[in-house]
Structure formats: C-alpha cells, structure tokens
Amino acid sequence: MSGPSTYTPNSGFEKWLDQRLPLPRLMHDTVRTYPTPKNLNFWYVFGGILTFCLAVQIVSGIVLAMHYKPDSTLAFSSVEKIMREVNYGWLIRYIHSNGASMFFLAVYIHMFRGLYYGSYKAPRELIWIIGVLIYLLMTATAFFGYVLPWGQMSFWGATVITNFFTAIPVVGGHIATWLWGDFAVGDATLNRFFSLHYLLPFVIAAVVGLHIWALHVPGNNNPLGIDVKSPQDTVPFHPYYTVKDAFYLVLFIIFFAVFVFYAPEFFGNPDNAIEANPLVTPADIVPEWYLLPFYAILRSIPNKLLGVIALGAAILILAFIPWLDTSRVRSCRFRPTMKWLFWFFAADCLILGYCGSQPVDATIAGISLVWIARLGAIYYFGFFFPIMPLVGLFETPKPLPASISQPVLGE
C-alpha cells in the first residue's frame, strides 16, 4: 500500500479479477512485498500476536456461544455444562478465559513498545489513536465477557462498574437504570451484555483493519525511530517478517498453553466459582488484573465523581500523546532523559496495579497503599503532562544515525 503496487497478474483469471476486484493485488502489496524496516526487534512481534489473539477469541467465543445460555437462572450452570459435558468444552473455555489475559498482556507490551520508540509521532498519529480506540473496545468487551459466567465476581464487578455512572450529577441514576434495563444488575443486564459481548469483537476486527491500513501508508516505525531512506533499509514483509513473527508467535502460544493446561484458574478468582447472589457481597471485589492500575487510580481519589473522571481521563489521555510529546526525536534510544522517565512510568503502572489488587485499607511497611496509589496517580498523569511536553523542549537528544543500514553495517 505504501508506494506504487508491484503486483503483476500471472494468469488470465488473475488479470480478469484484477480489473474487477483486485484482492490478489491487495494481499500481494500488504503481505508479500510490503517494505518493512529490517531492524525491527523482538518488541515488534506483538502486532501479529494480537491479530492471532483476536482470531482465537472470536473463534472460541463463537463455539462457547453455541452452548452458553444468557439467562440469569441458567448462565452459571450452562458454563459448568460446557466445562463438564461438552466435548472439549473445558479446553475451549480455558482458551477463551486465559486468552483474554494473553490478549491484554500482548496489548500492553505493544502499547509500551509504541510509547518507547515514539511510534505515535508524525506521520503515525492516527495509527496510535485508532489503537487507543481498539484498547477501549477491548476493555469494554472484556468487561462484558467477565459478567457472562454469572459468578459472584461477575455480578459484583458488574454492579461496581455500572455504579460508576451514578456518579454523574442529576441524570446518573437514570443512565444506570437504562444500562441495567432494571433497577439493579439482573437478567436484563446479562442478556444485553451477552449481545454486546458478541457484537464488539467484530467491531474490533473492523477497527483493526483500519489500524493496519493506517500502518501500511507511512510504513512501520523502527527501534531507531528514523525514516526509511532507501530500499536497502527494508526487507519484504514476506518471508522475512512472516517467519520471524511465526517463530515468536509459537513461543507466545507455548506461554499461553502453559496457563490453559497447567494453571487454567491462575487469572481467575475463586469467588467466581460461586453462583451470583445479590444478597451476599464478596469480601473483596477485585477487577481482572488488566484493569487494576485504573482501579487504583479510581480508589485513590476520595470523591466518587472525580474518581470516575480520573479513571476515564487515564485512558483518554493516551489519545493526546502525539501532541503532548514535543520532541523531534522518536525513539527513546536517543532520548537520555525520556528513557528513564519511561521506565519510571512502566514501573509506576506496575505499582498502581499492585495497589489496585490489595484491599482498600492495606499498608506496606506502615504506609497506606492508598497514599502510594495517590503518588502513583500523580506520576501517571504527570508523565503525560507536564513531563512529556517539557522534556521534549529541554532534552538534548543523542545524534541520530544517518540511516537504518548505517548503524547495522557499523556493528
């Protein structure tokens, strides 16, 4: 897609097709010849892995939906039927439930990679913004999906999250009632969450199409963060990156399979093996691990409305990174100050995640975790503003190599 097409139809049929619906040309230019910087490292394999994750979730999810019943009196036992009576139902369900965690693990690595190498900077702003949209859709899909087994954590997680909307002044209560389809989370809520959980993955697939389209116009960024200068800087996507991505994909599947076969409940919560009961509240309501940093930010703010605003802002601020970063250099390899601040940010997200996983009144070495989460939240937002714009203005970047080929040849 970037640059003129190099496709030549080989047969009469391909010529006929090319003048009517040039699908072979599209595939040829997108997958076969797409010029890709030859210096992409390990951290660039996660785009392909994420495509795989989406496909796995959709395929396993369609099969699960053939056996699942979105009815508050039947949902829990229909999931147990899948686990016990459906042929390989346990396998399909464990692939789907662990697949969600693998999907988020991969997307976080993918996002941090983009952040480190400045892949959001011109001319790739739209790739990044579309990516933030995909991430938002993923969290919504995962949330709806977590409600479906109708265990205690499903029910109470749904109750806590939908209650956020009641923080909105005046109309909040009405919005919550409208979302629930009832005056509390119940059968109507489960039914619509199932509908949306089935819909959104296909929306994600379409937006992923835009993400890849937007990528293939300017082409990949690379660890040096400099533009491709000549054909010597690139290799055709196939076979070079198809084989490299396939190798790392299989390593990823090995990691995935260890959880599916040997620790399938590792990311789960024992409370979700108890059927939803609106009269019994679990001791600790904890979201899934991939939402914990945001949960910590939410809890660190004593005002409900402000907490919900902070939670939303923590995700939405990502969409503004292309303009918050004022540096002319993309890659943190050549940004001595930003590099450190980036790693502090990564550590900060892990610390926030830990704070979110602990009870509200927990302490560590006598310090309340709520206060640690407050400091963490300040750095989280501070990293994007004012750190990002200011560092970009005052930092002296290291000299950039002349081309992608030059430092590789120099080694």
Add this chain to the structure above:
Amino acid sequence: MTHVTLRLALGLSLATGISSAALAQEIDTHRLPPKKVEFSFEGPFGTYDRAALQRGFQVYKEVCGACHVLQHVAFHNLDEKGGPGFTEAQAKAIAAGYKIPAEPNDKGETTDENGERLTRPGILADYFPNPFANENAARANNSGSLPPDLSMIVRARQGGPQYVYSILTGFHEKVPHGFKVTKDKYFNPYFEGWNIGMPEPLHPDSVTYSDGTKATVEQEAHDVVTFLAWASDPKMEERKQMGMAVLLFLVVFAGILFAAKRKLWADVH
C-alpha cells in the same frame, strides 16, 4: 466510591456473620493459613488417586451428602475416564440408590395422596439430587446456615484442597481466651470469622472402608477432599495429558521455525 466501599464492607460483615463480641475485643478472627497437606493430583503430572476417589465418594455419600448437594456432578460422571473409576454397572447401581423427584405421572401429579413428593430411582443421566427441597428447607434444618454445594467447593475457595481439608480437621483447636463462639455455631479457626455453621462432620470410623483402610478423621478428610477436587475439576487428567502433547509439538515446531528464521535472516545486514 468510598460510599460504595462502605456499603460493601457493611454487607460483608453482615454476610459472614463476624460476631460483634469478637470485634469489640479486637481479636483478629481472620482465618488461619490452611494446613500443609499434599495430594496426589498436584503438580503438572499429578493424577487422582483412584482408591482415594472411591473412598472419598463413600465419605461424601454417607456423611456430607446428608446436608450438601453435589449440584454439577451427574451419575454418569462416576464411570468416566479420569474419575473414580467405577464401572458402568456400579454407577447405575449408585444412581438407582438415590431418589430423584419424579416427572409428573399420567394424571399430571407430582405428589402422592399424602402430599409427599413422588420420586423415582436415579439413572445415569441424572445429577446428584439436593438433600433439601430448597434453600429455606436447608436453612431450617441447619440452624439457619446454608450448606454450600460441594461440586465446586475446591475451586470456589482460596486455598483449594488444603483449605477444605483444614476445615474438616480443624474442629479441635483450642478456643483462644476471650473469644466467644456464637450460638448455633462451632469454633473453627480455619474458617473466616472462626464461627462455622457446620458441626464437626467427620469422626473416627464415620465410615467403614471396604478396602481395609483405617478410617481416621485425617484419612476420611484426605479422601473426601480428593473426591471433591475431582468433582470440581473432572477433566484435570485429560487436560494435563493433552497439555504434554501440545507443548511437545509446540516446542518442536518452534525449533523448526527458529532454524528457518536464522537461515532466512543470515544474509540480511
């Protein structure tokens, strides 16, 4: 959010029934860590001990089953691979020993002339029946406590098999000074809040094992926990076996791809 948290915290203390006396005297009634006890089914190669499963089933049937349902287990599960290893004939006999609420008879009735529920003998397709008609009946027979479903108990508790074992064998710990056991509750420090609604269920020789194993409380608890672990995760053996084949294939496949990648990229500088 603080508002929500407060409401949730209140709900919790009501739900688990932490006694206000204990809170007033500030005794930490958090449950003790579960006892360290090993089971055959742990680890990547662990399997269920077949004899323990059968003995454990006997303990469930003769002791636990009086109050606890095994909701998600069907009689046909008993002769399935990776399970207790009963033959089909044995599973059929076990099923026939249970009374299942009957379907309406040809007059459309579900009760006899005395108002008693009509029943029929169980078949392989049936699930273990609930010992009580409903939650109210269960609570009325257990001083207000609801005996939980046991088919998920090992998966539904933090600490899994060790936790269930500790509960079953944890009734003889010394009551700490100043802790008062609530009326109709029993002292068990492995249970959150220390007041458990279940009286001590297992005693020496609660069951008579046909294989000659001595029925100590520890033995009975260990056996029934093995059985309940299977009830929670009946496909575990199949899962672990398949995992080995899958991982072996993937490692070989990764090796081939690594070689292909190295050869392909050797000329790229």
